């Protein structure tokens with residue numbers, strides 16, 4: 001007969017067996033990840049499908065949480081509400097200082113184990129690994145490097161006004177755009193959404209004022225720089241650009257603008273190299289059907305690194321899913337496949353270059369050159385440079401100016417005031 005103590009011991013023993021059984025079950029459970037991202041355009045979806053395929057081929061169960069909307073502002077709203085509701089997705093596409101913000105709030109799980117096993121400190125360049133760490137520990141995993149400051153042009157359309165290449169200075173751009181306009185051609189395909197306005201704006205900031213000015217304005221948030229004559233000139237150029245877009249630009253998605261260049265209803269687009277993913281997904285050939293050329297930025301490079309952070313979630317299957325996903329993302333083969341679809345270049349070292357086209361090779365060369373010259377800058381429009389609040393304040397002013405008759409002087413003043421309030 002069992003005494004009370006015996007019963008207790010037996011109960012403990014049984015529960016140990018039971019817990020052990022659960023653990024064994026959990027260890028064998030299928031890795032599972034709900035992945036929040038905004039890759040829904042033609043090229044983006046192809047790249048996202050490559051990640052899903054790799055995950056599934058390695059035994060994972062992918063739960064797709066795609067939130068449409070270029071630039072990811074809609075996706076970030078969904079992410080915030082999911083975290084607030086205590087139900088975060090296992091993995092979410094977040095970037096730059098946002099990674100630090102979420103980590104500071106204690107929302108992110110550590111990736112140090114995978115990072116150590118996979119040697120991330122060796123295979124990731126410090127310019128990228130530093131963005132992925134919080135207090136020296138990995139909390140996010142980089143997918144790629146996108147360049148923002150690109151012109152995408154239709155050579156057949158350029159030829160109609162005798163042009164053979166994209167402009168190399170902003171004066172050249174204005175002269176070419178005037179010619180195109182006079183010939184009845186829309187010079188610039190643009191989608192009027194705040195992040196797209198800001199994509200053009202930050203490129204013009206680099207183009208007219210250079211990297212040191214850009215850093216003072218959007219990394220140091222220096223008040224005098226934000227309200228300087230240099231910034232006034234940027235708004236002058238934005239006003240000119242407003243005259244080079246078609247009347248239907250408000251609200252247009254970026255990939256619809258890319259489509260306009262593809263089908264010849266516009267000559268050029270100023271957009272990050274995810275636009276190349278769109279051309280490629282449509283079967284277009286670089287150098288023939290479309291041209292890629294860095295926009296005039298005084299030999300700068302605006303960098304945008306996509307990455308995933310793993311949120312604190314319960315369940316061994318989910319945690320196994322997070323680790324598997326993180327491991328696969330940094331894999332050489334995956335980085336090659338994904339980035340050839342996405343239009344970006346690998347975030348890790350050692351990926352063979354032979355599958356990459358001339359645009360990607362140019363991006364790789366310029367990335368190295370600008371690291372050496374100190375003119376590599378984090379994109380403000382794509383959340384690499386500032387907090388979300390400051391970025392939001394900048395985007396508001398840029399968009400207000402673009403869609404009104406606000407003077408350049410007023411815009412520069414408003415910009416400085418808004419940043420002061422937001423920081």
Ligand code: GAL
Pocket residue numbers: 038039044069070071072146254274304305306382
């Ligand atoms: C960027 C993102 C890219 C691309 C683009 C348009 O912010 O880094 O991967 O998806 O938005 O959606």
